[in-house]
Amino acid sequence: MTTTSDAQAARGRTLALTAAIGVAAGLAANLLRKAAVQAPTVFAGPWDEALAA
Numbered sequence: 001m002t003t004t005s006d007a008q009a010a011r012g013r014t015l016a017l018t019a020a021i022g023v024a025a026g027l028a029a030n031l032l033r034k035a036a037v038q039a040p041t042v043f044a045g046p047w048d049e050a051l052a053a
Contacts, residue, residue, distance in 0.1 A: 041047060
């Protein structure tokens with residue numbers, strides 16, 4: 001039989017897990033965005049040529 005405090009603890013763990021997943025997804029999205037923005041510069045060669053394009 002589950003008590004009220006057990007149910008509340010389970011909800012708290014679920015909330016903490018969901019928040020952690022959200023933070024991890026946000027960090028991953030930021031890294032992917034930076035890679036996408038900087039990719040043309042990397043593939044263009046020297047940075048001054050990439051700026052001139």
